[in-house]
Amino acid sequence: MSQSNHSSRRNFLKALGLGAGFATAPSVIRAATTRPHVIVVGGGFAGATAAKYLRHWSTSVDVTLIEPNANYYSPILSNLVLNGQRNLSQLSFNYATLAQQYGISVVQDRVNTIDSANHTVTLAGGNTLAYDRLILAPGIDFMTVPGLDSDLIPHAWQSGPQIQQLQQQLAAMPAGGTFVMTIPKAPYRCPPGPYERACVVADYLKRHNPTAKLIVLDANAGIIVEQETFNHAFTVTYAGIVEYLPDSELQAVDSVQRIATTNYGEYAADVLNVIPPHQAGSLIHQAGLANDASGRWAVINPLSYESTAAADIHVIGDSQATGQPKAGHIANAEAKVCADAILRLLAGGQPYAAPMTNSACYSPISADTASWLTAVFAYNSASGAMELVPQSLGASQGASRSNYNKMFDWADSLFGDTFA
Ligand SMILES: Cc1cc2nc3c(=O)[nH]c(=O)nc-3n(C[C@H](O)[C@H](O)[C@H](O)COP(=O)(O)OP(=O)(O)OC[C@H]3O[C@@H](n4cnc5c(N)ncnc54)[C@H](O)[C@@H]3O)c2cc1C
Structure with missing residues (x-):
């Protein structure tokens, strides 16, 4: 399916979903313009940024962001709710600036189905x-x-109020009680995130419940990133509190009795946090786009993030399978790579041939120290893949107060670049 066929300037109404008139039986919404229309599904770090930059870089494309x-x-920063250093309102963002300043049509709804043949959602x-x-x-x-049952046993791993629920469970834990958390096998969202959570929970216990224990059941063979920093935290900073158990693959959970069963046995908890x-x-699965070897993630062309399973559909953020x-x-x-590629394609060109990204x-x-980890990825035209630039891998020498302060500057900058 060629680009030009589907850059046929499909029409749409800007006030999508805002008027009562749309509550009737489904009909494809098109309007009397000839401008290209890009729909972005999901208003997290990936989707909100893509919507914003499409309009930041071009006023001749119409953009609709759909987010329930x-x-x-x-x-990001949500683990700090657990030890009282942040509250949920400080981590909350809306789409008003994207709508008002960038002219994005924000539709508060969920995409149920995609018809890739007819280019509709x-x-x-x-x-x-x-x-x-x-x-x-x-x-x-x-x-x-x-x-x-994730209502009883919160994962607190997606945006939302589950982190408050977990914080309340932690605060209500009996003196000398046991907090058990599980870490899934990689790949998962935010490689250092679970180890960071273990540290923040241990920090809370050290200050408020010093005879309590934290058992970390990690399905991986060992700490997967920042090994020295987290190992030091578990064995020195939180010695006597944290018990770290690698190679512990979760097999089942008793959500009422709060018991985690792994290949090594059963772990009873006062608070159980299963990730x-x-x-x-x-949506990726429903649309038949989870086409990597594991059947879990979407394979894309790293130059444009276009799915290898469906033309004109791009997948960005945690759902993609680039490594x-x-x-x-x-x-x-x-x-940004995806938005740039789409604008070039809509203008009849080709995506930029040498994209780079960083993490x-x-x-x-x-409560007052942090560590950091960074990496740069570059497109390799020989392999057709995004690859780690070896000398780019960097990590802090342990945790420090200075890193803790810089963490908020970094986060504010990312939040601003995404939502403001
Ligand atoms: C504790 C923790 C700490 C972290 N720390 C860091 C960090 O230091 N640095 C870092 O870079 N990352 C960090 N992360 C990871 C980061 O939060 C995620 O990688 C990031 O949120 C992924 O962005 P995304 O847009 O792909 O997904 P999300 O942020 O999850 O956004 C997806 C959006 O899509 C919407 N959606 C889903 N289905 C539909 C549908 N059918 N229709 C419409 N909308 C839909 C959802 O409502 C959601 O708003 C951390 C994560 C955690 C849990």
Whole structure:
């Protein structure tokens, strides 16, 4: 299917979904303009950035952002809710600036189905919208763990109020109680994130419940990033509190009794935090785009993020299968590569041939120290893949107060670049 065929300037209404008139039986919404229309699904770090930069770089494309939630809660910095250093309102963003300043049509709804042949998406509310190019950024979904009820046993791994629920459970834990958390096998969202969570929980216990224990059940063979920093935290900073158990693969959960069963046995908890294995957002699976070897993630062309399974559909952020980390900073970078490629394609050109992206993660280790990790990825035209630039891999020498302060500057800059 050629680009020009589907850059046929599909029409649409700018006030999508805002008027009562759209509540009737589904019909494809098109309008009397000839401007290209890009629909972005998902308003997280990937989708919000893509929508913003499409309009930042071009006023001759119409952009619709579809997201079910009025507010986005950043998973980045969310572990700090657990030890009281941040509250949810400080991690909350809305789409007002994207709508008002960038002229993006923000539709509060969920995409239920995609018709790639007819270039339409159908929303839970019933409307069907036509696109020239579709960007999917639905983040992650979780795989089934026998017995797991995530309402009782919060993962707190997606944006939203589950982190508050986990914080309340932590605060209500009996003196000398046991907190058990599980880490899935990589790849998962935010490589240092679970170890960061263990540190923040241990920090809370050290200060408020010093005879309590934290058992970390890691399905991986060992700490997968920043080994020295996290190992030092577990064995020195939080000695006597943290018990770290690698190669512990979760097999089942008793959500009522709060018991995690692994290949090594059963672990009873006063608070149980299960981070289940991940896969691409469910929309990717429904659309038949989860076409990597594991059947969990979407294979894309790294020059444009266009799916290898469906023309004119692009997948960015945590759902994609390039091997780049599943993280918000790099999702923001992927979104810019994708937006740039789409604008070039819509103008009859080709995507930029040598894209680079970078990743950065700051990890709070205590209430006033943090560490960081960074990496740069570059397109290799011989392999056709995004590859780590070896000398770019950097990590802090342990945790420090100075890193802790810089963490908020970095996050503010990323939040601003995405939502403001
Ligand atoms: C504790 C923790 C700490 C982290 N720290 C860092 C860090 O230091 N640095 C870093 O770079 N990253 C970090 N991350 C990772 C980062 O939060 C994610 O990688 C990032 O949010 C991925 O962005 P995304 O846009 O792909 O997905 P998301 O942010 O999850 O956004 C997906 C959006 O899509 C919407 N959506 C889903 N399905 C549909 C549908 N059918 N229709 C419409 N909308 C839909 C959802 O409502 C959601 O708003 C951290 C994560 C956690 C959990």
